Amino acid sequence: MEVLTGFGSDRSYCILRHLTGAVHSELQLGETCRDVVFLQDHSFYAVAQQKYAFIYDRDGVEIHKLKAHISPLRLEFLPYHWLLASVGSAGYLKYQDTSTGQLVAEHRTALGACSVLTQNPHNAVLYLGHQNGCVTLWTPNLPHPAVKVLAHLGPVSSVSVDPSEGGRYMATSGKDGSVKVWDCRNWKGAVREWNLRSGGEGDAEVEWSQKGILAVGSGGSVNMYTSPSIKTPHTSSSQPPLYLTHPLPSTSHRPITSLRFAPFQDVLTIGHAQGTSSILVPGAGDGGMDTSEGLDIYEGVKGRREREVRGLLDKIQPDMIALDSEFVGSLAPPSKLTTNSSGSSRATEIPFSRLPRAERLRVSGKADLTEEVYSDAESLEGDENGNGGPKRKEDREEREKRKMRGKGKSMKRYLRKQRKNVIDPAAVAIRAKLEKQKAERKAEIRKVKYGNKPEEKSAALDRFKR
Structure with a gap:
């Protein structure tokens, strides 16, 4: 396993092997480095520099320059979605797909600059801590925060999510000198709250381990707490019982800048003013490694390539990120x-x-129910059944008179809508009835004009007779 450590004071960063402490690579950037994060594996990592975010390979060669991420302060990578998220001094949260290079989403938090960003590893929801004491939860498919809670009376200095219980608990620390544990299922208030042991106000770093041990670094010491003491509701703000404490060697190591637990190991890495320190925390790491997730300590070049291809094939779409991840596979209402x-x-x-x-x-x-049209077949059916046939026929004729628009009766419109290539017994009967009525009208007109005089067949040359 490798640990990526960024130093902003001397404008450089380096990759260290945390077991041996050997430097794998080091690069002088010439500008302030604010945050670094590995991408899909240890072959590529992103660096939040002073103006833009850059992607480098393991040898320190620049691969990409992400101009869409302006003045980033924090970076986070979602491994199952291949999304690189950043938040900067302008207060914009941006998601970029590292497999296609497209900017998936861009959200305006409207809460100013943000320097606290973390993710829930179970549902890929991002947690942001703001200067006004609020903690907001974001997803790519929502332009507004899914949850917004006032966590502290001052700026939020650190946020961490417990991976041991499905991301149900969140720990926050603020510059008001307090640490709070929240239940992410109801958001009805902090489950446990206490003041920092260092006393006074200041920045504090919080970090959960894979087995639910909470590390709080403030002042010149790092304190560890375990459940159920920190997850049991408590009314007072008294200190929970300590599991382990580690004081820094001297005041020159202050302040503590970061805390990170090594995955699958009982090792906690502490970042401070003099570099990094590693301590043992018994019971912090999860001993069962899930090889189906592509975790192989003996992985070679070929295995890494195959894992990358499988990761691309199994990539989850950003629209599936939600607070309740159980909706996948359920029936839609x-x-x-x-x-x-x-x-x-x-x-x-x-x-x-x-x-x-x-x-x-x-x-x-x-x-308008008065415009309902009945066909002649329905009228005849009413006559046979004796259900007021004549009255129904009169009503139908009355409705047809009201629906006259100057181009023909409703029956003709009904016949025009019928397809000619479909043999419909009702339509054929109606057409025959109309042809019969047309012939009767022509016979009446001829009788009025010529009387009972028989019709003489005319020839084509009769027009020239004198």
């Missing part, structure tokens, strides 16, 4: 904009936007 179509033979749910206009008016209660 019935939509409120669906209704049963009454015109079909079977009751099928059709979205409201796809219904015909007449059906939408009927569902919304705006339809």
